């Protein structure tokens with residue numbers, strides 16, 4: 231995909247400063263055609279039930295989170311992804327003055343967000359503890375390694391959070407970028423650690439349907455069974471690949487298989503309608519198959535599960551906003567609707583991929599951030615991701631995450647999982 235304006239990594243000089251309209255449109259695109267509504271307060275999110283339901287409907291009943299279990303002080307296995315947000319007066323661990331790499335879109339304090347409580351929480355799993363991020367430990371674990379984030383702007387948001395969490399130790403230097411500037415690699419010279427962001431929001435081959443139209447970004451052709459080689463040709467030497475995605479699939483899309491148009495999602499064309507879950511499932515299937523067939527790849531693949539957005543009182547384009555100031559408790563919200571459907575779709579494809587990967591000796595792990603994230607309606611930029619423009623072409627961003635903020639916890643999870651992996655390879 232050529233539109234590099236979509237990727238403005240970090241707050242560096244934007245190369246397209248002369249086209250504010252495009253940038254505004256890009257922000258719109260980044261906020262995406264998300265039509266997720268919020269339901270609350272309802273039943274406790276029944277993760278065990280969910281997994282039971284899942285097991286019942288699938289042929290192999292086993293918990294896909296088996297490999298993400300931590301061991302607690304009494305020596306018992308503990309699921310780090312089920313728990314509550316608890317107050318943490320010591321947070322945040324960086325600010326927009328200690329970390330120079332917060333992209334404007336996520337720099338909520340710069341744009342006047344008045345409250346700070348949203349930064350002051352940490353995740354407490356039921357039955358064990360999740361340590362807050364320790365940069366020294368992280369660097370010990372990743373020394374000499376390659377780590378990639380593969381996906382869309384929410385994945386990039388996590389990478390930027392990681393860079394800020396590590397900023398007390400070192401900033402990485404850019405060592406590579408693709409022609410469009412959408413994918414990059416950076417290196418931490420003192421730790422010989424490489425981090426990369428591979429931009430591929432759909433994972434599969436994608437084209438603009440009407441590249442010459444005045445609004446070219448309005449419709450995409452997705453070739454659901456064809457790989458986007460821009461990332462598969464990059465991951466060989468990577469030790470860890472974190473794949474994530476979802477929000478782009480809410481957009482209008484034309485679906486192709488075997489190079490034939492088979493239907494479309496949310497488009498005006500006279501084509502069979504297919505829902506987004508269809509495209510989502512196939513895109514993940516193709517991506518996972520691709521990962522399992524990259525010849526020299528030996529890494530661990532993490533699926534960072536779907537990140538719910540929190541538009542209330544309207545969809546993204548209807549004045550919807552996210553004005554809450556506190557997390558939900560687990561009994562105040564549950565995963566359902568689109569969020570649940572996307573989550574389960576990912577899990578099903580993940581499970582198949584994990585099994586196929588095992589035959590090749592490739593590991594798949596679930597970075598199951600969905601529930602913790604669902605409980606954080608207070609962590610989005612809302613209107614504080616940009617200067618307020620009287621020409622109100624901009625939407626509230628209830629999809630990306632303020633930095634510092636709840637997205638930092640995804641890296642707490644990541645470090646914990648890397649430690650679990652190392653423990654496993656050392657121990658048993």
Ligand SMILES: *[C@@H]1O[C@H](CO)[C@@H](O)[C@H](O)[C@H]1NC(C)=O
Nearest residue numbers: 325326327337339340341342
């Ligand atoms: C950091 O946030 C403060 C408000 O807390 C704001 O005044 C300042 O401009 C921001 N600085 C940067 C470099 O983003």
Ligand SMILES: *[C@@H]1O[C@H](CO)[C@@H](O)[C@H](O)[C@H]1NC(C)=O
Nearest residue numbers: 302303304306307308357358
């Ligand atoms: C360890 O986990 C088990 C199972 O979740 C729980 O019953 C037990 O209370 C936990 N022990 C500690 C010390 O947290």
Ligand SMILES: *[C@@H]1O[C@H](CO)[C@@H](O)[C@H](O)[C@H]1NC(C)=O
Nearest residue numbers: 361363364365366367368370
């Ligand atoms: C971080 O980890 C290092 C190495 O394990 C340890 O020495 C240090 O005390 C930890 N820092 C904090 C703040 O816990």
Ligand SMILES: *[C@@H]1O[C@H](CO)[C@@H](O)[C@H](O)[C@H]1NC(C)=O
Nearest residue numbers: 373374375376421422423467
């Ligand atoms: C850096 O890491 C790579 C990959 O693990 C390794 O091949 C190389 O020897 C390392 N370089 C140094 C200077 O340690």
Ligand SMILES: *[C@@H]1O[C@H](CO)[C@@H](O)[C@H](O)[C@H]1NC(C)=O
Nearest residue numbers: 491497498499500501502503
């Ligand atoms: C849509 O396609 C069908 C089948 O090709 C055709 O019969 C119908 O006339 C088309 N409708 C419009 C509005 O183009």
